[in-house]
Amino acid sequence: AQKVTQAQTEISVVEKEDVTLDCVYETRDTTYYLFWYKQPPSGELVFLIRRNSFDEQNEISGRYSWNFQKSTSSFNFTITASQVVDSAVYFCALSEATNNFNKFYFGSGTKLNVKP
Amino acid sequence: DGGITQSPKYLFRKEGQNVTLSCEQNLNHDAMYWYRQDPGQGLRLIYYSQIVNDFQKGDIAEGYSVSREKKESFPLTVTSAQKNPTAFYLCASRKLAGDYNEQFFGPGTRLTVL
Numbered sequence: 001a002q003k004v005t006q007a008q009t010e011i012s013v014v015e016k017e018d019v020t021l022d023c024v025y026e027t028r029d030t031t032y033y034l035f036w037y038k039q040p041p042s043g044e045l046v047f048l049i050r051r052n053s054f055d056e057q058n059e060i061s062g063r064y065s066w067n068f069q070k071s072t073s074s075f076n077f078t079i080t081a082s083q084v085v086d087s088a089v090y091f092c093a094l095s096e097a098t099n100n101f102n103k104f105y106f107g108s109g110t111k112l113n114v115k116p
Numbered sequence: 117d118g119g120i121t122q123s124p125k126y127l128f129r130k131e132g133q134n135v136t137l138s139c140e141q142n143l144n145h146d147a148m149y150w151y152r153q154d155p156g157q158g159l160r161l162i163y164y165s166q167i168v169n170d171f172q173k174g175d176i177a178e179g180y181s182v183s184r185e186k187k188e189s190f191p192l193t194v195t196s197a198q199k200n201p202t203a204f205y206l207c208a209s210r211k212l213a214g215d216y217n218e219q220f221f222g223p224g225t226r227l228t229v230l
Contacts, residue, residue, distance in 0.1 A: 004158075033217045033218075035218055037221075042223065043204060043206075043223060043224040043226075044206075044221055044222065044223045044224060045159075045206065045208075045221040046221075047218045047219075047220060047221075050217060050218045052217075091158060091159070095217060100166075101217045102147065102149075102164055102166065102172075103161060103164075103174070104149075104159075104161070104219060106158040106159045107158055108156075108157060108158040109156075109157075109158055
């Protein structure tokens with residue numbers, strides 16, 4: 001079974017729309033980290049956010065916000081008022097204390113297309 | 117500026133040849149990682165290293181080899197035993213101390229087997 005599931009393969013929105021990218025994870029560890037990365041067409045993965053399993057506070061950074069819910073094992077990412085520059089592939093990832101946080105389990109990614 | 121560099125950006129290889137992908141970091145990070153990404157797919161871990169002269173296999177190590185002779189460098193060799201090496205290869209590094217568990221990535225090397 002996949003440890004990180006991003007069910008949305010591709011999403012298309014028009015600029016200024018809000019969009020939510022879903023991430024569901026699976027782990028037996030009580031201590032773990034969740035991450036979101038952005039991969040623009042250039043290919044390099046850009047780190048967006050880290051959240052540990054003991055901190056369920058939602059976070060907002062500009063137009064970006066993240067909703068972490070342990071009860072549903074989800075760590076969703078919302079972009080408010082999307083822009084063309086947000087077009088990229090977004091990956092959710094999980095690392096666990098069991099393997100000293102060395103193995104990152106990546107989801108298969110969600111490709112976001114923001115049209116002008 | 118601190119960061120991770122990978123070279124070359126594009127690499128072409130004939131079947132049966134070994135090739136080495138370079139990864140260097142000046143972030144003073146302890147751990148380094150190699151991932152493979154196929155079109156439309158997520159990242160799969162090839163090898164990782166937490167300290168100099170030590171490394172562990174990831175999920176898809178067959179056909180690859182690595183070395184970690186210096187903290188800053190973690191080269192990946194794609195051998196002729198790797199049956200389908202055409203892919204995008206990403207190197208990453210991570211600081212082991214403190215609460216900073218994210219991995220930082222280099223720009224990647226796109227390998228094509230002709």
